[in-house]
Amino acid sequence: MESVTPPILEFNKTCVSYTKQTMAVKYVSAAIDKNTITAIMGPSGCGKSTLLRAVNLMHNLYPNIRVDGEILLNGENILSMEPIDVRRRVGMVFQRPAPFPTMSIYDNVLSGYVLNGIRLSKTEKDETVERCLKSVALWDEVNDVLNKKGTFLSGGQQQRLCIARALAMKPDVLLMDEPTSALDPIATAHIEELMQELQNEVTILIVTHNMGQAMRISSKSMFMYLGELVEYGDTATMFSNPSDERTKAYLTGKMG
Amino acid sequence: MDKRKIRNRLAKDNALLWAVCILATLTAVPLFAILGEVFLRGYDQLSWTFFTEPTPTAYKAMVAIEAGNSIPGGIANGIIGTMIMLGMAVVVAVPIGILCGAFLAENPKNRFAQMVSYLTDLLQGTPSVIIGIVVYIWVVVPMKGYSAIAGSVALVIMMLPLIIRSTEETLKILPASLKEAGLALGGNRARVMLKVQLPAAFGGIFTGVLLAISRVIGETAPLMFTALGCSFIRFTIDKPISAVPLLIWEFFNDPNLQELIWGASLFLLLFVLTLNLTAKYLAKKWNQ
Ligand SMILES: Nc1ncnc2c1ncn2[C@@H]1O[C@H](COP(=O)(O)OP(=O)(O)O)[C@@H](O)[C@H]1O
Ligand SMILES: [Mg+2]
Numbered sequence: 001m002e003s004v005t006p007p008i009l010e011f012n013k014t015c016v017s018y019t020k021q022t023m024a025v026k027y028v029s030a031a032i033d034k035n036t037i038t039a040i041m042g043p044s045g046c047g048k049s050t051l052l053r054a055v056n057l058m059h060n061l062y063p064n065i066r067v068d069g070e071i072l073l074n075g076e077n078i079l080s081m082e083p084i085d086v087r088r089r090v091g092m093v094f095q096r097p098a099p100f101p102t103m104s105i106y107d108n109v110l111s112g113y114v115l116n117g118i119r120l121s122k123t124e125k126d127e128t129v130e131r132c133l134k135s136v137a138l139w140d141e142v143n144d145v146l147n148k149k150g151t152f153l154s155g156g157q158q159q160r161l162c163i164a165r166a167l168a169m170k171p172d173v174l175l176m177d178e179p180t181s182a183l184d185p186i187a188t189a190h191i192e193e194l195m196q197e198l199q200n201e202v203t204i205l206i207v208t209h210n211m212g213q214a215m216r217i218s219s220k221s222m223f224m225y226l227g228e229l230v231e232y233g234d235t236a237t238m239f240s241n242p243s244d245e246r247t248k249a250y251l252t253g254k255m256g
Numbered sequence: 257m258d259k260r261k262i263r264n265r266l267a268k269d270n271a272l273l274w275a276v277c278i279l280a281t282l283t284a285v286p287l288f289a290i291l292g293e294v295f296l297r298g299y300d301q302l303s304w305t306f307f308t309e310p311t312p313t314a315y316k317a318m319v320a321i322e323a324g325n326s327i328p329g330g331i332a333n334g335i336i337g338t339m340i341m342l343g344m345a346v347v348v349a350v351p352i353g354i355l356c357g358a359f360l361a362e363n364p365k366n367r368f369a370q371m372v373s374y375l376t377d378l379l380q381g382t383p384s385v386i387i388g389i390v391v392y393i394w395v396v397v398p399m400k401g402y403s404a405i406a407g408s409v410a411l412v413i414m415m416l417p418l419i420i421r422s423t424e425e426t427l428k429i430l431p432a433s434l435k436e437a438g439l440a441l442g443g444n445r446a447r448v449m450l451k452v453q454l455p456a457a458f459g460g461i462f463t464g465v466l467l468a469i470s471r472v473i474g475e476t477a478p479l480m481f482t483a484l485g486c487s488f489i490r491f492t493i494d495k496p497i498s499a500v501p502l503l504i505w506e507f508f509n510d511p512n513l514q515e516l517i518w519g520a521s522l523f524l525l526l527f528v529l530t531l532n533l534t535a536k537y538l539a540k541k542w543n544q
Binding site: 056058061063083084085087088091092094096098100101102103111112114115116117162165166169 | 365431433434436437438439440441442443444447448451452455456458
């Protein structure tokens with residue numbers, strides 16, 4: 001037998017429902033390899049965000065939402081794990097950049113430690129801030145204004161700060177929900193470049209509306225439609241030769 | 257035909273505008289009348305000693321009046337009593353109120369929270385004189401005497417609903433993304449509340465505290481049952497103590513001291529106005 005690294009993340013008949021009558025995500029099964037970028041595409045309202053938010057147990061915050069099936073992180077079902085343990089290992093970047101408005105840039109980067117009650121020495125703090133801001137290519141732009149509020153930065157810088165904040169916790173998986181949809185093309189290009197570099201450290205799952213973006217950055221792609229995972233495979237293959245009619249219709253712009 | 261209709265409508269609009277302006281002015285009249293009355297009668301009493309000297313005895317006041325002098329002394333005992341009781345009340349009411357408000361904002365569906373919320377409304381509507389008599393039974397009787405402690409318990413009870421509500425409302429209008437971002441980093445709910453949500457809500461909560469202070473600083477009835485009053489300056493918290501509104505009531509009842517009413521009233525009015533304007537300004541600034 002050849003040795004294959006097991007997938008870092010595996011959906012196994014994952015279902016999510018907001019109400020009793022309807023399912024927003026229906027029986028999604030897919031395995032995601034370590035240190036890859038996987039794009040999740042599909043028309044608006046098809047359940048992309050819902051699927052993504054299942055991975056860091058965001059749905060647990062709302063008692064009416066049901067999540068069924070399994071989601072395995074390194075072989076362990078996260079649905080029966082403590083949300084806090086899961087969220088430390090699975091970072092998230094939201095659609096709208098949301099640095100904590102009362103914290104400085106410096107404190108924003110370290111906020112994960114504060115929120116987890118982990119104390120760092122001053123040198124550890126300085127090192128972490130520098131390393132994380134460098135890894136999101138923000139260090140040169142902000143190293144002289146670290147004590148300013150994060151909300152003073154431009155939208156693209158704020159989003160990179162949010163990525164730095166997530167990376168500071170050294171997550172295994174990074175979830176990104178349309179992280180560039182609120183940004184201009186230059187900021188978007190910055191973040192795409194950044195994701196390519198981050199691939200060595202972290203496995204990225206990114207929801208995107210932008211097909212060009214999926215093509216540029218991802219190795220695997222999922223196409224979802226009405227809550228189902230219609231197609232999952234190599235990005236290049238999916239774009240050149242989609243196997244499902246619905247995927248084809250979406251990629252050729254015949255569907256919202 | 258059409259033109260006449262339009263002209264008609266414009267006339268109606270105009271009439272309405274006038275009516276609104278007149279009504280607005282009418283409501284402003286009593287406010288300015290009160291301000292003017294208190295200011296005109298009170299401002300020449302405001303001097304340095306008015307704030308540093310305690311209330312004069314009726315006899316001293318009478319002698320001064322007979323001699324044609326202005327009444328000596330001031331309201332320092334009241335100011336200090338008010339500050340001591342307010343200070344203690346704020347220290348107790350702010351943390352409890354914020355805790356309750358956070359609990360209500362985070363658990364809107366919880367049975368216990370709904371009960372607390374209902375009680376908060378009830379408390380807010382309770383006449384202050386009743387709060388005074390209840391605190392009398394709860395604190396003054398067991399302690400065998402009136403005290404600053406009893407007074408501040410009454411103030412705490414009156415401030416709580418305001419602080420609870422302003423905390424709850426401010427937390428509820430924060431974007432959900434803020435809390436989610438905190439939890440997504442692995443924080444537990446208490447830490448996210450403490451490090452992310454409450455700091456972001458600081459402006460609204462602070463405004464609420466200022467308004468709560470300005471709401472209770474003029475309360476007289478509950479202090480009559482609890483703090484009682486005292487004619488000299490004292491800093492002890494287990495003895496009867498004075499307060500500015502109590503002094504106004506005492507001055508009213510003593511023909512020799514009646515002139516002091518206006519200075520004390522002006523002080524209280526200016527204090528409350530300043531607090532209110534500061535609260536308004538801060539609320540505007542933080543909401544931008
Ligand atoms: N909080 C919610 N309550 C009820 N239904 C929701 C909620 N959030 C999303 N939905 C529904 O779930 C479906 C999937 O939504 P979502 O995952 O946000 O789609 P996408 O991110 O692909 O645009 C949609 O039909 C949407 O209306
Ligand atoms: Mg979405």
